[in-house]
Amino acid sequence: xxxxxxxxxxxxxTMLPFRGTLMGNRGILHGGDQRLKTARWQHPHWxxxxxxxxDWHRPVMTPHNYTELFFLDECVALxxxxxxxxxxxxxxxxLFKQAFMAANATHNLSEIDHLMRRSRVLPNRTQRRYxxxxxxLPDGTFILYQAAPWLLWQSHxxxxxxxxxxxxxxxxxxxLMTTLTPAPTVAALAHGYRPDLHPSAQHLLNx
Numbered sequence: 001x002x003x004x005x006x007x008x009x010x011x012x013x014t015m016l017p018f019r020g021t022l023m024g025n026r027g028i029l030h031g032g033d034q035r036l037k038t039a040r041w042q043h044p045h046w047x048x049x050x051x052x053x054x055d056w057h058r059p060v061m062t063p064h065n066y067t068e069l070f071f072l073d074e075c076v077a078l079x080x081x082x083x084x085x086x087x088x089x090x091x092x093x094x095l096f097k098q099a100f101m102a103a104n105a106t107h108n109l110s111e112i113d114h115l116m117r118r119s120r121v122l123p124n125r126t127q128r129r130y131x132x133x134x135x136x137l138p139d140g141t142f143i144l145y146q147a148a149p150w151l152l153w154q155s156h157x158x159x160x161x162x163x164x165x166x167x168x169x170x171x172x173x174x175x176l177m178t179t180l181t182p183a184p185t186v187a188a189l190a191h192g193y194r195p196d197l198h199p200s201a202q203h204l205l206n207x
Contacts, residue, residue, distance in 0.1 A: 011127035018163030081120030103187035
């Protein structure tokens with residue numbers, strides 16, 4: 001059975017049948033029937049984890065344990081408001097933390113998580129979005145373009161739909177865009193943090 005635990009760059013948690021390359025955690029979001037309750041987070045520490053770490057194994061969506069969320073790749077996870085886990089993704093966590101603190105004048109993990117919490121969700125619990133000139137946005141940023149989520153990467157936009165990247169077009173030279181990736185995370189990307197891409201994105205870029 002496909003569970004409702006696949007996260008899109010728009011912040012939606014869906015039942016699309018993809019697993020992706022990363023798992024995430026926001027706390028316990030599901031009940032004993034493996035269905036999501038109304039809450040979409042239970043703590044401010046939204047992390048992304050490796051799918052395989054040591055010999056650890058856990059059944060998905062077990063009662064009274066955190067809800068395993070899945071992301072197509074790290075660019076999607078960043079757009080949804082997550083950061084790398086400090087345990088299983090320690091290298092990425094260290095690089096992200098360095099870039100984030102340099103870009104946002106934060107000094108520790110508590111300040112990072114506080115700023116990320118404020119920047120990713122509105123008071124009505126919908127995704128916080130903002131307008132930014134496309135020429136100022138770094139690789140790894142998600143925008144809404146033609147009413148769909150597109151990833152900015154080098155000179156291209158990559159369409160994300162159905163749990164994969166499906167189309168590549170030339171990146172516009174200028175224009176104000178609705179930006180999905182939270183502003184502090186965009187600043188960290190601009191400061192040199194390099195997220196991993198899904199193979200479907202690499203395939204498009206290599207064509």
